[in-house]
Amino acid sequence: MPVLARTFEAAGFSTILVSQIPYLVETVGAPRTLAVEFPLGHTLGQPHNIPQQKKVLIQALDVLKSAKEPGTVIHSREIWPVPQKEALKDWQPKEPSPLIKMMTPHFLEMAREQRKARRDAPQDKNRRN
Amino acid sequence: MKVDSFKYIPRLLGAFYQNIDRKPIRPIPWSPLKLPLTRCKFGLVTSGGLFYKEEEPPFDLEREKREPTWGDPTFRTIPTGISQEELGVSNLHINTKDVMADMNILLPLQRFNEFVAEGRIGGLASFAYSFMGYQGHPPNAAEWHNTYGPKVAQKLKAEGVNCILLTPS
Numbered sequence: 001m002p003v004l005a006r007t008f009e010a011a012g013f014s015t016i017l018v019s020q021i022p023y024l025v026e027t028v029g030a031p032r033t034l035a036v037e038f039p040l041g042h043t044l045g046q047p048h049n050i051p052q053q054k055k056v057l058i059q060a061l062d063v064l065k066s067a068k069e070p071g072t073v074i075h076s077r078e079i080w081p082v083p084q085k086e087a088l089k090d091w092q093p094k095e096p097s098p099l100i101k102m103m104t105p106h107f108l109e110m111a112r113e114q115r116k117a118r119r120d121a122p123q124d125k126n127r128r129n
Numbered sequence: 130m131k132v133d134s135f136k137y138i139p140r141l142l143g144a145f146y147q148n149i150d151r152k153p154i155r156p157i158p159w160s161p162l163k164l165p166l167t168r169c170k171f172g173l174v175t176s177g178g179l180f181y182k183e184e185e186p187p188f189d190l191e192r193e194k195r196e197p198t199w200g201d202p203t204f205r206t207i208p209t210g211i212s213q214e215e216l217g218v219s220n221l222h223i224n225t226k227d228v229m230a231d232m233n234i235l236l237p238l239q240r241f242n243e244f245v246a247e248g249r250i251g252g253l254a255s256f257a258y259s260f261m262g263y264q265g266h267p268p269n270a271a272e273w274h275n276t277y278g279p280k281v282a283q284k285l286k287a288e289g290v291n292c293i294l295l296t297p298s
Contacts, residue, residue, distance in 0.1 A: 003278075004273055004274075006158050007282065008174070008293050009158040010160075013285070014162040017295040021134045023134035024146065028153065028154060029157040037133060042234050043296045045233075047234055048231050054243075057294075061250070075131050076132065091227075092224055093221060093223060093224050100141075
């Protein structure tokens with residue numbers, strides 16, 4: 001979505017992006033971003049938690065108002081009120097997406113190879129001395 | 130506090146995100162805010178895969194199932210006075226139960242209508258727009274940038290919008 005923010009900004013709009021993945025936003029580069037530490041699919045909060053949604057949106061409007069240069073990323077202090085393990089499970093689709101289904105064997109193979117490489121690697125110098 | 134991008138992302142998917150070769154695109158465009166927010170008209174754009182059930186079809190998830198490295202690049206038009214029951218969600222990358230219960234977590238139509246009523250912002254466009262966030266693998270947002278993004282920009286411009294809030298899923 002940082003790409004669309006750039007498209008709109010270049011067309012003359014002042015844009016504000018809210019994102020859970022500042023890592024991605026910072027790589028591509030978006031004009032103004034509010035980063036939130038929320039699970040995917042819940043960019044502005046929990047369903048029916050109006051005070052939380054309003055707080056995030058008002059923070060986003062503040063970033064829109066106060067950002068002075070392109071690439072501004074402000075990190076929200078809002079805390080997701082559900083334990084991490086539960087939240088991580090909650091947002092994911094019941095069935096993995098078609099891409100994840102297709103890629104999983106490939107990733108498991110990669111992970112196996114990495115483990116094997118670590119096992120087979122000669123011990124590092126410090127230990128040998 | 131710095132937001133941890135991977136706190137709620139499973140390890141496999143996190144490795145996947147980090148392995149994608151994304152090149153920084155510079156310079157970053159910049160259109161300074163020219164008016165106070167109380168005079169700005171807002172457009173809302175999400176990539177949640179939302180659609181207005183009575184008027185438009187869902188995103189093409191059938192093709193994505195057949196071709197997992199492809200994602201639908203088109204957009205849907207959503208009247209900003211829509212009720213929750215009229216809204217559909219087509220997205221294979223999230224559990225859609227919570228957004229089906231309250232659209233405001235991805236498309237804050239009710240919150241923004243309240244902001245207008247409170248005088249916090251100048252106005253809200255009559256239509257919001259939704260894309261579907263998954264743009265294939267490796268991700269390719271070229272159609273967003275070249276075709277569908279400019280179409281939405283044109284529509285928002287025609288409504289006199291100054292500011293856009295973007296909410297990915």
